[in-house]
Amino acid sequence: MADDVCVEVQGVSKKFARSLKRSFVYGARDIARLLLGGRDDDSLRPSEFWAVRDVSFVLRRGRSIGIVGQNGSGKTTLLRMICGILRPNLGHVRVHGRIAPMLALGAGFKPVLSGRQNVFLNLALLGVAERDIRARFDAIVDFAELADAIDAPLGTYSSGMQARLGFACAVHTEPSILVVDEVLSVGDAKFRVKCRNKINELRRGGCSLLLVSHSPVLVETLSDECLWLRGGRVAALGPAREVQKRYEQDEVAQAAAGNEAKGAALASRQLTTGARVAVRGVTLRSGGRDVAHWQVGGGGELVVALRAKEATAPVSVNVMVFDLVHQVGETVQLMMSSRDHGWLALPAGDAEVALELSQVGLRAGRYRIKVSVSCGALHDILDVVDDVRLVVVDDGAAGHGTYFQPRAWRSVAASVVAAPTAVGADDPADADAG
Amino acid sequence: MTAAVPPSPGSFAAARDAVALSWRIFRRTIGAKYRKSFLGYFWMVAPALLITGGVVLASDAGVVDPGSSPLPAMLSVFLGTLLWQVFAEAVDVPYQAFEGARSYLTRVHFSRAAVLLAQLHESLLTTAVRLLAVLVLLVAFGFWHPGLALVPVAFAGAVLLGLGLGCFLMPVCQLFSDVQQTLKLVLAYGLFLTPAMYQPQSGWFAGIVGANPVSPLIVAAREAAGGVVLSQPTTFALVIAAGVVATIAGFALVRAVAPILIERMLLGGR
Numbered sequence: 001m002a003d004d005v006c007v008e009v010q011g012v013s014k015k016f017a018r019s020l021k022r023s024f025v026y027g028a029r030d031i032a033r034l035l036l037g038g039r040d041d042d043s044l045r046p047s048e049f050w051a052v053r054d055v056s057f058v059l060r061r062g063r064s065i066g067i068v069g070q071n072g073s074g075k076t077t078l079l080r081m082i083c084g085i086l087r088p089n090l091g092h093v094r095v096h097g098r099i100a101p102m103l104a105l106g107a108g109f110k111p112v113l114s115g116r117q118n119v120f121l122n123l124a125l126l127g128v129a130e131r132d133i134r135a136r137f138d139a140i141v142d143f144a145e146l147a148d149a150i151d152a153p154l155g156t157y158s159s160g161m162q163a164r165l166g167f168a169c170a171v172h173t174e175p176s177i178l179v180v181d182e183v184l185s186v187g188d189a190k191f192r193v194k195c196r197n198k199i200n201e202l203r204r205g206g207c208s209l210l211l212v213s214h215s216p217v218l219v220e221t222l223s224d225e226c227l228w229l230r231g232g233r234v235a236a237l238g239p240a241r242e243v244q245k246r247y248e249q250d251e252v253a254q255a256a257a258g259n260e261a262k263g264a265a266l267a268s269r270q271l272t273t274g275a276r277v278a279v280r281g282v283t284l285r286s287g288g289r290d291v292a293h294w295q296v297g298g299g300g301e302l303v304v305a306l307r308a309k310e311a312t313a314p315v316s317v318n319v320m321v322f323d324l325v326h327q328v329g330e331t332v333q334l335m336m337s338s339r340d341h342g343w344l345a346l347p348a349g350d351a352e353v354a355l356e357l358s359q360v361g362l363r364a365g366r367y368r369i370k371v372s373v374s375c376g377a378l379h380d381i382l383d384v385v386d387d388v389r390l391v392v393v394d395d396g397a398a399g400h401g402t403y404f405q406p407r408a409w410r411s412v413a414a415s416v417v418a419a420p421t422a423v424g425a426d427d428p429a430d431a432d433a434g
Numbered sequence: 435m436t437a438a439v440p441p442s443p444g445s446f447a448a449a450r451d452a453v454a455l456s457w458r459i460f461r462r463t464i465g466a467k468y469r470k471s472f473l474g475y476f477w478m479v480a481p482a483l484l485i486t487g488g489v490v491l492a493s494d495a496g497v498v499d500p501g502s503s504p505l506p507a508m509l510s511v512f513l514g515t516l517l518w519q520v521f522a523e524a525v526d527v528p529y530q531a532f533e534g535a536r537s538y539l540t541r542v543h544f545s546r547a548a549v550l551l552a553q554l555h556e557s558l559l560t561t562a563v564r565l566l567a568v569l570v571l572l573v574a575f576g577f578w579h580p581g582l583a584l585v586p587v588a589f590a591g592a593v594l595l596g597l598g599l600g601c602f603l604m605p606v607c608q609l610f611s612d613v614q615q616t617l618k619l620v621l622a623y624g625l626f627l628t629p630a631m632y633q634p635q636s637g638w639f640a641g642i643v644g645a646n647p648v649s650p651l652i653v654a655a656r657e658a659a660g661g662v663v664l665s666q667p668t669t670f671a672l673v674i675a676a677g678v679v680a681t682i683a684g685f686a687l688v689r690a691v692a693p694i695l696i697e698r699m700l701l702g703g704r
Contacts (some may be wrong), residue, residue, distance in 0.1 A: 084543030087693040
């Protein structure tokens with residue numbers, strides 16, 4: 001391994017079984033094979049699949065790689081193999097240096113022990129010597145802002161306090177490689193900023209970074225390179241902005257293909273016996289064109305085509321948006337024409353109802369849209385169309401926020417001396433500090 | 435900035451680090467176990483005291499015959515029961531070690547042997563308390579002679595034998611809860627297959643009790659404590675040697691199969 005290489009991943013593959021029962025039977029067989037001197041092979045047994053397949057890359061000292069991909073694409077499995085928690089079935093991982101694994105903060109925390117005892121236990125597991133823990137203890141408590149509660153049992157801590165303590169422990173191991181899996185989205189805004197600044201500080205000190213995040217802005221800002229995993233395989237590896245762009249385009253293309261198929265199925269629907277209203281199409285538009293994605297802060301339109309057997313009133317068209325990335329399955333928006341626009345009267349035949357968003361407030365990610373048509377004060381459901389896919393892309397407008405806030409700046413007795421910095425570009429403030 | 439490189443697995447430095455880490459884990463976690471207990475160490479000998487009391491009462495009523503022993507019936511039953519308990523708990527050490535450390539094992543890479551050793555420290559503490567209780571009682575009853583030195587050896591044998599067996603059973607217990615449930619049952623009622631409470635002399639039941647690997651330890655410990663010559667010194671030595679070999683081989687096995695077990699822990703199963 002070259003001197004400046006701190007993580008080398010070479011042809012790594014990992015398989016899992018979809019059936020839990022089979023996975024335990026295979027576990028027993030694997031143990032027997034291991035004891036008889038057998039080796040892992042390239043074949044899959046019934047119910048097995050490759051979670052990670054033939055992945056290779058190199059992380060050099062002081063550099064950072066962001067790993068992106070849809071849920072289930074193998075990101076976390078890959079990080080677990082790099083951290084030594086899982087063993088690859090094929091290929092090898094070589095690590096030179098101390099890893100601070102931030103896969104889940106606070107490994108080994110015991111609720112009945114005090115915060116102080118948990119710091120000693122946690123850092124012992126992370127490989128820090130007792131005398132070094134004593135030397136760093138005050139800094140850890142200061143960072144976690146838990147001086148008043150450090151001797152209280154951990155069970156009395158809020159989840160935010162536990163996350164703060166976990167992060168403080170991880171970054172005070174003097175790591176040479178940081179492995180961060182989505183933990184920057186844990187805790188309150190102040191804590192997230194603190195984490196982000198601490199990671200920057202470590203990186204300025206020469207620490208390498210492996211980052212998994214669903215936030216394209218975070219990946220572009222913190223990473224030199226980006227690794228895109230699709231179905232466990234490397235779909236692209238290269239400059240962060242370029243790979244992120246390709247990843248977004250792929251997501252949009254997939255959503256567009258799905259919506260196109262759904263649209264064709266909807267258009268051929270007939271009103272069944274007893275049905276009064278049917279949704280005949282759901283179209284996403286932006287800038288006057290049919291699209292599968294909206295831009296954060298840009299305009300967006302959702303057009304619902306309806307067919308009524310007879311004149312129907314009062315009707316409401318309702319749009320529910322579910323997050324598929326950040327808070328999976330959670331409803332992030334519910335918009336009802338009956339509340340915003342008024343109850344509608346549908347004539348017999350075709351009608352169209354459009355929801356117009358002057359500025360899309362959703363943050364970047366993938367979403368599922370459910371459109372329903374309801375009637376009357378109790379909202380009897382007349383028809384529902386689910387699983388319309390939407391991709392929201394961001395050029396930095398939402399930043400690290402959970403939604404986009406339309407905004408303007410005004411300065412009094414202060415003047416603008418440099419143009420706004422684009423996401424991913426070098427920050428003048430960082431340059432000064434460095 | 436330091437970039438400490440961990441010692442290569444299997445090296446002496448790795449073993450030394452594992453022992454040091456296990457001691458640190460033990461020190462930090464042992465307090466938690468007895469935090470909600472006011473009687474603490476009493477619970478380590480309470481079951482044996484209860485069983486002894488029950489057997490003595492049954493013996494006085496002529497229901498149970500503890501058999502001949504160089505020790506008074508009460509001491510003989512207490513010693514035998516404690517030795518079985520020490521063995522049974524040592525069998526459970528590897529399983530409890532992995533279960534208790536589930537949250538670390540699935541999140542951080544560190545020496546797997548350290549987890550096993552930390553649980554062993556806990557078991558050794560319990561064993562030491564039990565041994566001390568036995569020795570105090572023996573001395574109080576006037577048994578003070580060089581043969582007492584063999585009693586700790588019998589206890590050490592029970593720990594090694596149990597630990598070695600536990601290491602071999604643990605992987606299967608982790609993967610299949612049926613095996614773990616069966617083992618729990620065997621260990622809970624296995625006391626009745628030892629010469630702790632009675633000493634059958636003939637028949638198939640006597641054969642089963644005689645084949646129990648803990649039986650030679652119980653017999654030897656009683657004879658040593660009573661100050662008489664050991665009747666089965668070779669068997670006693672063989673059981674101790676088997677315990678040493680099983681423990682060494684068991685540790686190697688656990689180290690080798692740990693990644694396979696941890697992978698299954700991550701899948702959300704047992």
